[in-house]
Amino acid sequence: MESHGPVDARARELARILWDHLVLADPLSKADVILALGCHDTRVAVHAARLWHEGRAPLLVVSGGRGKITSGWTETEARVFARVAREHGVPERALVLEETAANTGENITATRRLLDARGVEVRSGILVAKPYMTRRSLATARCQWAGVEWTVAAPEIGFDAYGDDERRFIELMVGDLQRMVVYADRGFQVPMPVPAAAWAAYEELVRLGYDRHVIR
Structure with missing residues (x-):
């Protein structure tokens, strides 16, 4: 995978907050x-x-x-x-x-x-x-x-083991967290409220430059 530069400890800490909100694991039953x-x-x-x-x-x-x-x-x-x-x-x-x-x-x-x-x-x-x-x-x-x-x-992979291009992985999560709000407002998704801590982590990551996939 292409590398976009190093990731420091603070960015990794913030990204984990995004991950903890974005990841869901439903109990599964049979489906069509x-x-x-x-x-x-x-x-x-x-x-x-x-x-x-x-x-x-x-x-x-x-x-x-x-x-x-x-x-x-x-x-x-x-x-x-x-x-x-x-x-x-x-x-x-x-x-x-x-x-x-x-x-x-x-x-x-x-x-x-x-x-x-x-x-x-x-x-x-x-x-x-x-x-x-x-x-x-x-x-x-x-x-x-x-x-x-x-x-x-989803594949049963934890945050620490997920990707070998860590910066791109974080940038994609930043984009997805923003879309949880923007796309719900536009009627593309049902609303699922974003906790204040996750939104604050998103905003700090944007300020740190992890904004490649942010909607302008």
Whole structure:
């Protein structure tokens, strides 16, 4: 991964506060579909395959075209995720590829259109995302595909072990924390209040220059 410079102890401390708010781990039960949200982290696809093998849902949708981190990939996120899922034993009959989404909202809406067109009824679903994307993914799905009982899951990776490009990882979390507020205001997500401590950590990280993915 590309490096964007060193991260000091204060930035790491603030980032952990963001992580602690953004990461959700729902108790899971059986669902109609598992929806793996495409991204640069293929561990999401590995975890989605694991959930399929556990019998959590009969269908695994991998959704993603190219996003802000994967714009230079030669394949869509969905194709990469599908290949990983196949390598981990998910059969072709259980896989659905959605290859157009460029953001989390489109992961939800494009998958909804695709499954509607195929006549697949979805009453419950499991979102699989990067750990720090779980809360925002759930807020997005509850808004963009209301009426479905959504739960959310992620690879079981802690803050200290998450990324080898620590600065980019923090910058992405800063952007996601801001979107918890901005996108709820714009009607893209259901509101999920951000604790004062998490917002203060976000603001300090922005002042420290971790603002690459902040909406201007």
